[in-house]
Structure formats: structure tokens, C-alpha cells
Amino acid sequence: MQRKLFQLPKAPLFVSFLLGVLFGAIGINFLYGHKLDSLYLERNALYYQTNQKQKEINNLTEELNKLAKKKSDQNSDRILKVQVEVENDLRFAQEEVKSEVEKIVEPFIGKSSQWISNNPDLLDTLLQERTIEIRNSNSNTGAIQIQLQLKYIAFLDSTLKIWVTAQERAPNELTLE
Amino acid sequence: MGQFWSTTILDYFIALGVVLGGSLLGGVGAFLADRAPMDAMLGLSEQLKIWALVAALGGTFDTIRAFETNILGGQIGQVGQQLIFVLSAFFGAHTGTLLIRWLFQGSFH
Known part of the structure; x- marks a missing residue:
């Protein structure tokens, strides 16, 4: 309620x-x-x-x-970098040979990889039996002559990979030239 | 006042109330539901017209049954009365719609 x-x-x-x-x-x-x-x-x-x-x-x-x-x-499609692989018996001159070869093939940087793959003989001509001189502190003579030979080329995206055979030239060979 | 006139006036105001009340409270609901209130009110005033008519007459079936009974019974006067009730409810609903339109738009059109 x-x-x-x-x-x-x-x-x-x-x-x-x-x-x-x-x-x-x-x-x-x-x-x-x-x-x-x-x-x-x-x-x-x-x-x-x-x-x-x-x-x-x-x-x-x-x-x-x-x-x-x-x-x-x-x-x-363009080559932006060149990578060089050297096959040789020289233990101390590997890096020098690489840098010399890189200098030689430098004009190919910026070129079309297709153009180079269509004309691989250009690279071959450039490196065929080319002789370079390298200063080697381990050698008695001070400078050694190296003969180059192109072995393979490969394209990895924008990188041109080159395999080069390098052989030391004997001193008598030098005198013959 | 006779039964006829009182029913006519009642039907008119019921229909008017349904439209006005439905629209005004619908506007409040629209605001709460995040919609434009004026627009909702105008839409509701049009949509509620027919339901106001039905609500005023007390259900469609009763009216239709009364029509049927009177026509078949030959009572034309009663049929006329029913028609006036329907018209009264219709005018009530329409007045409600016009009022809402006038209130929010400033004109009857």
C-alpha cells in the first residue's frame, strides 16, 4: 500500500x-x-x-x-655494373687484373645488354690476346706482363659478368714482339 | 450532433493526427538515426497518408465488408455515408501532409 x-x-x-x-x-x-x-x-x-x-x-x-x-x-635492360672474374695461377695479381679489365670494359657501362648479347664478339675483340702490365711487389722484375683471353660472359639483371683467363707472358715472348 | 457527423469529424482528426504525429516523431527518430530530419518528415508525411486513412476507418476489411453488405442489401444511403467517412479520413491525412509541407517548405507545393 x-x-x-x-x-x-x-x-x-x-x-x-x-x-x-x-x-x-x-x-x-x-x-x-x-x-x-x-x-x-x-x-x-x-x-x-x-x-x-x-x-x-x-x-x-x-x-x-x-x-x-x-x-x-x-x-x-642497361648494363650498370661490370663484374670480372679472373682465372689464373697468379696469387697476388688477381685484384690488379680485375681492375685493369674493368677499366677496359668500362665503355660498355650504360649500354643495352641486348646489344652486347647480340654482339659478344665486340668484347672478345677488345680482350683477345690483350696484354696488360701489372706492377707486382712479389715479383723480382717489378712489373709483369699478362695476356688476357675472354672466356665467358653472362648477364645478371643489370650486371655484366665476365670471366677472363689471364696468363703471365714469358720475358722472351716479350722480346719477340 | 448526430452519429454520422461525429464519426466524420473523428475520422478526419484521427487521420490528421496519424500523419502529423508520425511525421513529427519520425523526424526526431530520423535525427537520432543520423539522417536529415526535415527530409525524413516530408517523406513520412507522404508515406503515412494511406496508413492514416486505414487507421481512421478502423481497418480496411470492416469498411469493405460494410460496402458489400450495404450494396447487396440495397442500402445506398449507407454506402454514401461510408464513402463520406473515407473521404473525410482522406482529407484529414492530406491536410496533415499539407501542414507538414507548409511548415518545412513554406509552401503547399
Whole structure:
């Protein structure tokens, strides 16, 4: 009984409050409805613009990736580095021979690998029986003559790999020339 | 006031109340549901018209049954009364739609 008496005055109050909330919400809708509608429209327009910009960014990124790939494909056809492997019995002159051969074939850097693979005789002609002089501290004479011979060539992406046979020339051979 | 006129007026206001109340509270709901409230109210006022008519007449089947009974019974006067109730409810719903349009657009068109 006590509980009912306590609840009765509260129930109409609560209903009045709910009705007040509803009427208040309707009133606010009346007052600010137009503004809200224009804000919603603006938001939709901004969403649309953002989507368009995002699409544009995606297209540009794709285009950029394509161009980067194209550029990298173009570069992969060019010789950017020459790697020389020397086959010889000389223990101390390996690096010197390598650097000398690298100097000789330096003009091929930047050239098309396809062009070189179609004309390997150019490299062969350049290195065929070519004699280079190397200063060797381990040798008694001070300088040794080395005769080069091209053995193999290979292309590894943008690297031209050359195998060269190097033979020390005897002093009497030198005098004959 | 006779039974006929009181029913006619009641139907008119029931239909009007359904459209007005549905639209106004629908607008509040639309705002809570992150949609444009005015646009939702105008849409609802059009959509609720037919339901307001049905609600005012107390269900479509009863009215249709009354039409059938009266026509088959030869009571043309009763049929006319039913038609006036329908028209009254229709005008009530339409008035509600026009009021909502007028309130938010500033014109009846």
C-alpha cells in the first residue's frame, strides 16, 4: 500500500517528463531542422568529394607505380655494373687484373645488354690476346706482363659478368714482339 | 450532433493526427538515426497518408465488408455515408501532409 502511494504521484510526473522530452525534441526539430538538413547535405557533399579525391589518389598511385615499373624495366635492360672474374695461377695479381679489365670494359657501362648479347664478339675483340702490365711487389722484375683471353660472359639483371683467363707472358715472348 | 457527423469529424482528426504525429516523431527518430530530419518528415508525411486513412476507418476489411453488405442489401444511403467517412479520413491525412509541407517548405507545393 505504501509503495502504491509512493508510485502514484511519480508516474504522471515521469509520463509528463517523457512527453516533455518528445515535445521538446519536436520543437528543436522545428527550430533547427533546416540547419540540420543543410549540414547533412554539406556532409554528404563532403563525403562525395572525399571519395572522388580518394579515387584520384588511387589512380595517381597506380599511375606512379606503372611509371616506376616502366623505368625499372628500362634500367634493367642497361648494363650498370661490370663484374670480372679472373682465372689464373697468379696469387697476388688477381685484384690488379680485375681492375685493369674493368677499366677496359668500362665503355660498355650504360649500354643495352641486348646489344652486347647480340654482339659478344665486340668484347672478345677488345680482350683477345690483350696484354696488360701489372706492377707486382712479389715479383723480382717489378712489373709483369699478362695476356688476357675472354672466356665467358653472362648477364645478371643489370650486371655484366665476365670471366677472363689471364696468363703471365714469358720475358722472351716479350722480346719477340 | 448526430452519429454520422461525429464519426466524420473523428475520422478526419484521427487521420490528421496519424500523419502529423508520425511525421513529427519520425523526424526526431530520423535525427537520432543520423539522417536529415526535415527530409525524413516530408517523406513520412507522404508515406503515412494511406496508413492514416486505414487507421481512421478502423481497418480496411470492416469498411469493405460494410460496402458489400450495404450494396447487396440495397442500402445506398449507407454506402454514401461510408464513402463520406473515407473521404473525410482522406482529407484529414492530406491536410496533415499539407501542414507538414507548409511548415518545412513554406509552401503547399
